[in-house]
Amino acid sequence: MNSNGKNDSGVREMQSKGRILIAEDNDTIQKLLTRLLISSGYYVVAADNGTQARNELAKEKFDILLSDILMPGMGGIDLLKEVKSNFDDIPVILITGNQSLDTAKEAIRWGAFDYITKPFSDLSIILHAVNRAITRSLLEQEKRDLIQELDTKNAHLKHVVQELDYNNARLDLTVNDLEIAMNMGQIMSSELKIGEMAEGLNSGMVEIFSPYAWGILHAREGKFNLEIFKNREWDEGFQEKIIERVLSDYSSHSSVSLNRDNLIVEIHTPPLSMKESPAPQYYSVPLKSCDDVLGLLFLSAYIKPDYERTKKHLLKLIANQLSGSVQRACLFMKLEHQNQELKRLSDFKDEILSIAAHDLRSPIAAIEMTANLLYSYADKMTPEEKQESLAGILKKSRHMIKMLNEMLSISTIESGNLILNKKIINIEPILKEYFATASALSHTKNIKLIYQVDENLPQVDVDGDKLGEVLSNLLTNAIKYTNPGGKVFFRAGVRDSRLEVSVEDTGVGIKEKELEKLFKKFSRTSSRPTGGETSTGLGLAIAKKIVEMHGGNIWAESEYGKGSRFSFSLPIPDKIDKK
Numbered sequence: 001m002n003s004n005g006k007n008d009s010g011v012r013e014m015q016s017k018g019r020i021l022i023a024e025d026n027d028t029i030q031k032l033l034t035r036l037l038i039s040s041g042y043y044v045v046a047a048d049n050g051t052q053a054r055n056e057l058a059k060e061k062f063d064i065l066l067s068d069i070l071m072p073g074m075g076g077i078d079l080l081k082e083v084k085s086n087f088d089d090i091p092v093i094l095i096t097g098n099q100s101l102d103t104a105k106e107a108i109r110w111g112a113f114d115y116i117t118k119p120f121s122d123l124s125i126i127l128h129a130v131n132r133a134i135t136r137s138l139l140e141q142e143k144r145d146l147i148q149e150l151d152t153k154n155a156h157l158k159h160v161v162q163e164l165d166y167n168n169a170r171l172d173l174t175v176n177d178l179e180i181a182m183n184m185g186q187i188m189s190s191e192l193k194i195g196e197m198a199e200g201l202n203s204g205m206v207e208i209f210s211p212y213a214w215g216i217l218h219a220r221e222g223k224f225n226l227e228i229f230k231n232r233e234w235d236e237g238f239q240e241k242i243i244e245r246v247l248s249d250y251s252s253h254s255s256v257s258l259n260r261d262n263l264i265v266e267i268h269t270p271p272l273s274m275k276e277s278p279a280p281q282y283y284s285v286p287l288k289s290c291d292d293v294l295g296l297l298f299l300s301a302y303i304k305p306d307y308e309r310t311k312k313h314l315l316k317l318i319a320n321q322l323s324g325s326v327q328r329a330c331l332f333m334k335l336e337h338q339n340q341e342l343k344r345l346s347d348f349k350d351e352i353l354s355i356a357a358h359d360l361r362s363p364i365a366a367i368e369m370t371a372n373l374l375y376s377y378a379d380k381m382t383p384e385e386k387q388e389s390l391a392g393i394l395k396k397s398r399h400m401i402k403m404l405n406e407m408l409s410i411s412t413i414e415s416g417n418l419i420l421n422k423k424i425i426n427i428e429p430i431l432k433e434y435f436a437t438a439s440a441l442s443h444t445k446n447i448k449l450i451y452q453v454d455e456n457l458p459q460v461d462v463d464g465d466k467l468g469e470v471l472s473n474l475l476t477n478a479i480k481y482t483n484p485g486g487k488v489f490f491r492a493g494v495r496d497s498r499l500e501v502s503v504e505d506t507g508v509g510i511k512e513k514e515l516e517k518l519f520k521k522f523s524r525t526s527s528r529p530t531g532g533e534t535s536t537g538l539g540l541a542i543a544k545k546i547v548e549m550h551g552g553n554i555w556a557e558s559e560y561g562k563g564s565r566f567s568f569s570l571p572i573p574d575k576i577d578k579k
Contacts, residue, residue: 018134022046023053023067036123050074057087063137068095084111091133180204194218198227202270206231211301212280217246218295218326229268246298253286254293278302285319287326294326367393420463420549427460434468435490438475446484454493458572466546473539474503474566480529482507502567510558518556519544
């Protein structure tokens with residue numbers, strides 16, 4: 001080390017014009033060079049031989065190396081080669097005596113920056129050589145720094161170009177997706193049926209999202225339809241997971257708690273070949289109109305993280321367009337349903353008028369004829385003939401009133417305007433009332449009416465008047481189609497936790513193939529009343545509607561030529577105890 005030591009090297013370094021390492025085994029020359037260079041403003045470290053100098057080069061960075069050629073151990077030439085190989089090619093100035101001048105000149109060809117000879121006759125030569133070397137070292141360092149900076153900027157520019165190319169590719173993809181979405185928008189704007197609309201959208205959804213599956217949940221005729229488009233094969237249970245997820249998502253967006261009981265699932269499997277991809281994610285967007293939730297658009301697909309935000313935004317755009325289309329389709333379906341209902345009611349009205357015109361003409365003509373007879377010949381008729389004529393008018397009038405009442409009842413039911421005034425009642429008084437009324441009618445035909453009603457019947461929640469219409473119709477029909485001398489059994493009791501009422505007769509019965517006609521409007525079988533009575537064919541249809549509005553069931557059993565049994569059952573309220 002030089003005699004100056006290194007305790008104040010930091011100060012010298014801060015004030016120095018450069019950092020110089022001296023390798024010189026001659027202590028006198030080493031001290032001379034050290035003092036000269038320090039006094040000239042350089043930071044100096046001195047080493048006694050080549051090996052020590054190499055160690056210093058490994059520890060610190062220097063701008064110049066001044067090295068004697070002839071040193072014990074590693075000489076200047078070997079140190080020069082070491083510097084060229086391992087230490088950033090710093091300028092090397094060789095110190096040589098006259099006897100090694102040729103060696104020094106040769107070393108210049110090996111890469112030495114310069115050489116100075118000793119003994120030193122002019123110290124300014126040393127300073128001049130050092131200043132030139134420092135200048136070169138600094139220029140080389142600046143060059144390296146500039147190259148490094150340029151490399152850094154080139155690398156950054158390359159990254160910017162790559163990112164720009166990537167963004168351009170994303171932009172091209174987004175533009176392509178938007179074009180596809182616009183075509184999908186045209187489909188949604190033109191198609192009124194949701195199922196057909198969804199089929200038209202599938203190719204666009206596949207091109208934009210490459211989904212495993214996607215679909216639309218929407219309401220239809222009191223039910224919910226889930227249209228699922230399956231574009232890939234999926235593992236067992238995947239479909240159920242999708243359905244459960246859709247039900248949960250819809251319920252979270254809507255006040256309606258949707259479950260499998262009111263859901264219709266339709267699986268569509270278009271012939272599309274999809275590429276394999278990682279496990280899909282699940283996305284869903286509610287279909288809304290103002291505050292109403294019309295349904296749900298869902299998607300199961302793998303979307304790259306870099307594209308996820310864009311794709312999710314596009315899914316929302318499609319959902320917004322689809323919301324309006326679904327609402328329009330629902331309104332169209334509702335209007336179509338209303339038109340069908342109006343046509344049905346119009347056809348029903350025409351049918352009512354046709355039957356009324358046909359079935360009322362005969363009794364009205366008979367009444368008119370009998371009235372004319374009384375008006376013209378009353379003074380020539382016996383009291384018995386007058387009484388018989390009046391009885392005929394009364395019978396025909398009652399028949400017409402009954403027919404008109406039935407027509408009004410079925411019209412009210414068909415139009416949806418029938419309102420039940422239900423309340424919890426004991427049914428036995430009603431059963432007895434209509435049994436008594438029917439008994440008078442059965443007496444005129446010499447038919448035995450038998451009352452077989454269980455005791456302690458449970459209370460039921462019914463409209464007593466409407467239920468009376470059912471009882472009256474069943475009892476009247478049984479008497480009408482039973483021959484004189486026959487029997488009609490009126491029964492009621494609890495069967496399978498329901499109240500069951502039946503009317504069984506020993507009458508003409510109904511052919512098996514005609515049983516399906518019963519309970520339909522204006523239907524008549526080949527069986528004919530035994531006393532010439534007439535019928536509108538509406539009574540059983542009215543009875544069926546009334547029973548079903550009470551939550552009950554009605555049915556018929558018959559053996560042709562031996563009789564029939566008509567029965568209906570009603571639910572028993574849970575909170576009402578039996579008497």
